[in-house]
Amino acid sequence: MKAALCTHYGPPEELEVKDVPSPRPGKGQVAITVRACGVNFPDVLLIQDKYQFKPALPFAPGGEIAGIVKEAGEGVTNPKPGDAVIASIGHGGFAEEALADAARCIAMPEGLDFAVASSFFITYGTSWHALRDRAVLKSGETLAVLGAAGGVGLAAVEIGHAIGARVIAGASTAEKVELAKAHGADDGFVYPAGRLSKEQQKALSEDIKRLTGGNGADVLFDPVGGDYAEPALRAMNWGGRYLVIGFAAGEIPRVPLNLTLLKGCSIVGVFWGAAVARDPKKGFADLHEITRWIAEGRLKPHVSARIPLARAGEAIRLLMDRKAQGKVVVVP
Ligand SMILES: NC(=O)c1ccc[n+]([C@@H]2O[C@H](COP(=O)([O-])OP(=O)(O)OC[C@H]3O[C@@H](n4cnc5c(N)ncnc54)[C@H](OP(=O)(O)O)[C@@H]3O)[C@@H](O)[C@H]2O)c1
Incomplete structure (x- = not known):
């Protein structure tokens, strides 16, 4: 073979x-x-x-x-x-x-x-675990997703929408934002690709705040990291949960911890593979449920x-x- x-x-x-x-x-x-x-x-x-x-x-x-x-x-x-x-x-x-x-x-x-x-196993498994188990996202909350047209990003958009959250999609091209909207995002914004200047970081924060009525995101799903992480953390709502999914931009960000104090928010790590290894019964029950939702057309x-x-x-x-x-x- x-x-x-x-x-x-x-x-x-x-x-x-x-x-x-x-x-x-x-x-x-x-x-x-x-x-x-x-x-x-x-x-x-x-x-x-x-x-x-x-x-x-x-x-x-x-x-x-x-x-x-x-x-x-x-x-x-x-x-x-x-x-x-x-x-x-x-x-x-x-x-x-x-x-x-x-x-x-x-x-x-x-x-x-x-x-x-x-x-879909890895992407939907990860985003399901992140949003349901780690962030405990609730219907009516606002979910902002970076890299929203990527593998885990688009899965997060769909699952967030299915939970009943208002979903804001961030991505590096307008075409990617449109794809996320076609999969359930309510609104979206384009950010630059590559290293971000201070002004571009500020614009990213402001876009998230603008699209969340000035409140910031209740849950932020971040598979990108790098220069995108700190401005996203600056756009959290009070009591928000910032999900650390991955570092596709290449760099592991270091963020000022005072931001979590000022916003009463949490930075929450997500490691789906390890979570499944620790509790395979739950991990596979989740995958069965996701497979069922896909078969029923609720996730695409x-x-x-x-x-x-x-x-x-x-x-x-x-x-x-x-x-x-x-x-x-x-x-x-
Ligand atoms: N924590 C976990 O359990 C878990 C599980 C699976 C995956 N992950 C991690 O999640 C991240 C995304 O995985 P994926 O499979 O969804 O990947 P993917 O389909 O390639 O999506 C990654 C997204 O990141 C953005 N991005 C920003 N800078 C990038 C760069 N320099 N190169 C490539 N993409 C860049 C892109 O969106 P824009 O162009 O719109 O910015 C892209 O759509 C990875 O870091 C992966 O290791 C974590």
């Missing part, structure tokens, strides 16, 4: 598509014929040795897949060979076949496209690009260059 391998750390153009032996499932595992693999920002970091987890080289990136069970390992009765499943696998999805823990597979609802099915994951395995590096490049909207998927 073919796999797009990271044989050495570097840019996505240096992934190598190679023939490798089919993986055989061990105890508690299944081998899956991969029909689609969702791409996430951690894939960008993994291949550059910038992520907190470091798989041994060579490895295939790709942490979430949809496909057909090919073979079940010892002790596995569910899922069975022939079943269509969605699985969270950490890495290994940029391949024609991959291994998954049987306990980390969910039956794919009928009628769901493989690309869509492979695109947006797949903007389907890239063949032979050109898998291009998929990661789209995220790195800030060109991805919603989700990019690799299709073996």
